Amino acid sequence: MSAPAPLDESTEALTPREAMAALRISRDTLYNLIRTGQLRSFTIGRARRIPAAEIPAFMRRRMEENH
Secondary structure, eight states: OOOOOOOOTTTOEEOHHHHHHHHTOOHHHHHHHHHTTSSOOEEETTEEEEETTHHHHHHHHHHHHTO
8 A cells, every 4th residue: 555645735724723833823813713704714523723824824815914
């Protein structure tokens, strides 16, 4: 059996903890961004996931808003 192909940013999903670390924000801030629609996420059962591609997209949107 061969090893699975590595995931890339377009298909990888981050846990909330991984997204918090990537953005260096608190849990409350992360869930507030998700709740207000500023950061897209999805659930699988009870598990919340954030598409890895959403992190740089969110950062670009925020940078554009601040300029």
